Amino acid sequence: MRIVLLITDLQRGGTPLRIVRLARGLRGADVDVHVGCLAPRGPLSDELEAAGVPTFACGARHAADLRALIRLHRALNGLRPDLLHATLTHANVAARLVGAERHIPVIGSTATIEIERRWHLWIERLTAPIDAAHVVHSRALAEHVHRAFRLPRERIHVVPPSVEVGRPVERLAARRWLGLPPDAFVIAWAGRFDRVKRVDVLIDAASALAARGVVVALAGDGPLRPALERRAAASGGRVVFLGWQADLAPLLSATDLFALPSRTEGLPNALLEAMLSGAPAVAFDIPPLRELAGQNQRLTLVPEGDAAAFIAELRRLQDRPELRQRLAAAAREWAAGHLDPNATTRALLRLYDDVLRRSAAAPRGA
Secondary structure (H helix, E strand, O other): OEEEEEEOOOOOOHHHHHHHHHHHHHHHOOOEEEEEEOOOOOHHHHHHHHOOOOEEEOOOOOOOOOHHHHHHHHHHHHHOOOEEEEEOHHHHHHHHHHHHHHOOOEEEEOOOOOOOOHHHHHHHHHHHHHOOEEEEOOHHHHHHHHHHHOOOHHHEEEOOOOOOOOOOOOHHHHHHHHOOOOOOEEEEEEEEOOHHHOHHHHHHHHHHOHHHOEEEEEEEEOOOHHHHHHHHHHHOOOEEEEEOOOOOHHHHHHOOEEEEOOOOOOOOHHHHHHHHHOOOEEEEEOHHHHHHHOOOOOOEEEEOOOHHHHHHHHHHHHHOHHHHHHHHHHHHHHHHHHOOHHHHHHHHHHHHHHHHHHHHHOOOOO
């Protein structure tokens, strides 16, 4: 079985990192897997090739660079894959267009509930019927795809996300390594600096809670970092920009509380890693995270968009160590039973086999 995993870019971020883990898992299951991106090569291209996974890049310079479709066509012509599994809107659409022309079965994937770019919804709705199957990581995302893309429910498959977390580090050693004060109350965040992540809420929280010994530690990078650094410098709060952290284990070992004030998410890697490591977490109340919180209060949710309530909840959790312990225990128990990378690989291999079997049985052009 030769599979091509296609994604918009291979920059460091939650969804591309999942593609890296998936590719390694498939390679370990003796699948001939290749990873392509529409954009130019990214740092994760090198990581994949170091792990023995071939990659290609279509070199798109912007969203409407149609030359990327020509390069994708050429790449697939050389590889002749049995199946094309795409993730994120641009990659989904490109895979559908080129896959349909080359008669390659296509599986699309949705990683988040899109609210910023409404045109994504329309182009997904127009092209999604080409998908032989569509993969999501949560029931909330499955319902979104059914309603927004108008895909039948039987074509949507919920596959648990693949998450890995490094070995925990002794708390004070982790703080020394990261340059964090040993006696501070550390609130951690990790991800790509993007508007929907609402990192500004955490910078404002650092200012509001500075007198309480709070330090906000931000692990990540992205185009908004310079503006956020200027905002932090003017805020009077204690904010530490840690840059990209390939392994979040030291940060999660050093933190007292993980915070995620995003306006939209799928099932974010960093939050899942925090839960797996036993870090208590607080987030805005959006559908995928409501599902993740469950009935056992595995994380604390705040009304979406209410920055003042978010900061008040950070203050409350700082004052309630016993509540943080309960949240951490419930999160760790759930994550240990649901976040097995091997389960992700097995579920997708079953889906791939099913799609290829149905494709072989269907008349050409059906």
